[in-house]
Amino acid sequence: MQPPIDYIARTRDQYSALGYPPYDWVHNGDEPPFATPSKPLNEASIGLIASGGIYVEGQIAFHFRDDFSYREIDNRTPPTALRATHFAYDLKDVRKDANVVFPLETLHEIAAAGIVGEVGPRAYTFMGGIYSSRKVAEILAPALADRLVADEVDLALLVPA
Amino acid sequence: MSSALSITQAVNPPRAVFLDYPLGHTSGRPADKAEQLKIMQTTLSVFTSATEPGDIVQLPFEWSDDHSWKDRVMRPQANKKPSEGSMDDHDRHADDRVERYPTPQYQLPEDELAANEACPTCVFLSDNRSG
Numbered sequence: 001m002q003p004p005i006d007y008i009a010r011t012r013d014q015y016s017a018l019g020y021p022p023y024d025w026v027h028n029g030d031e032p033p034f035a036t037p038s039k040p041l042n043e044a045s046i047g048l049i050a051s052g053g054i055y056v057e058g059q060i061a062f063h064f065r066d067d068f069s070y071r072e073i074d075n076r077t078p079p080t081a082l083r084a085t086h087f088a089y090d091l092k093d094v095r096k097d098a099n100v101v102f103p104l105e106t107l108h109e110i111a112a113a114g115i116v117g118e119v120g121p122r123a124y125t126f127m128g129g130i131y132s133s134r135k136v137a138e139i140l141a142p143a144l145a146d147r148l149v150a151d152e153v154d155l156a157l158l159v160p161a
Numbered sequence: 162m163s164s165a166l167s168i169t170q171a172v173n174p175p176r177a178v179f180l181d182y183p184l185g186h187t188s189g190r191p192a193d194k195a196e197q198l199k200i201m202q203t204t205l206s207v208f209t210s211a212t213e214p215g216d217i218v219q220l221p222f223e224w225s226d227d228h229s230w231k232d233r234v235m236r237p238q239a240n241k242k243p244s245e246g247s248m249d250d251h252d253r254h255a256d257d258r259v260e261r262y263p264t265p266q267y268q269l270p271e272d273e274l275a276a277n278e279a280c281p282t283c284v285f286l287s288d289n290r291s292g
Binding site for chain 2: 001002004005006007008009010011013014018025026027028029030031032033034035037040041044046052056057058059060061062063064065068069070071072073074083084085087088089090091092093094095096097099100101102103106107109110115116129134135139140143155157158159160161
């Protein structure tokens with residue numbers, strides 16, 4: 001069985017073969033902040049944030065050059081209204097079933113089964129192919145954190161593509 | 162959730178699960194509800210079971226028993242069929258990446274027509290610096 005792909009090594013090789021310097025990935029060396037959940041899972045509400053470039057028909061789609069905007073997606077949005085656009089992964093499967101990188105329906109079923117308390121009122125999405133880690137750390141991530149706090153969810157689930 | 166282990170190790174979030182699937186399948190396979198639910202249930206249990214900050218739990222799901230898909234990711238040479246009688250190796254290191262277009266890229270042409278310019282649920286943030 002092969003080990004998982006090391007994407008840091010893989011992108012470094014790819015960039016080098018194309019004549020580019022390696023990408024400067026974020027390394028967070030300090031121990032991450034760690035909050036213990038204040039209530040059991042079956043009473044908790046979950047806020048979903050997904051970076052696979054999901055938007056809803058009627059919204060403006062993402063562009064591919066460091067788009068650090070985000071979309072609010074009402075948790076009752078029907079799956080048929082979901083769209084996906086991104087440059088860094090194969091969109092074939094997300095366009096068949098958004099749950100592969102935007103598991104909103106999955107979370108609803110988990111809540112219906114009583115495993116989690118409830119799904120937060122809105123999910124938030126962005127297009128994660130943002131080369132400026134500064135823009136994410138200083139602008140986008142704090143804005144999304146503020147939204148989850150305003151929604152009063154207990155847990156944040158981050159789903160990259 | 163993650164399908165890129167070394168990147169998640171570098172980011173070092175409070176808690177994470179790792180699913181060894183191709184990118185674009187972080188929360189499961191298309192139309193496989195049963196597996197999507199199992200993946201999500203296991204993922205959510207880590208909210209309570211993870212006790213060490215920075216723990217990454219590998220989920221026990223395998224994309225295929227044939228792992229050769231891993232050899233072809235981000236390796237355009239591995240994906241190219243040998244060209245017949247071609248002396249031209251300008252595409253030896255073919256850049257097969259999608260171009261980073263600076264304008265909204267719609268999935269369907271009708272999305273662009275349907276898009277509301279005002280878009281109250283689109284949040285555009287401002288950057289007071291460049292770079």
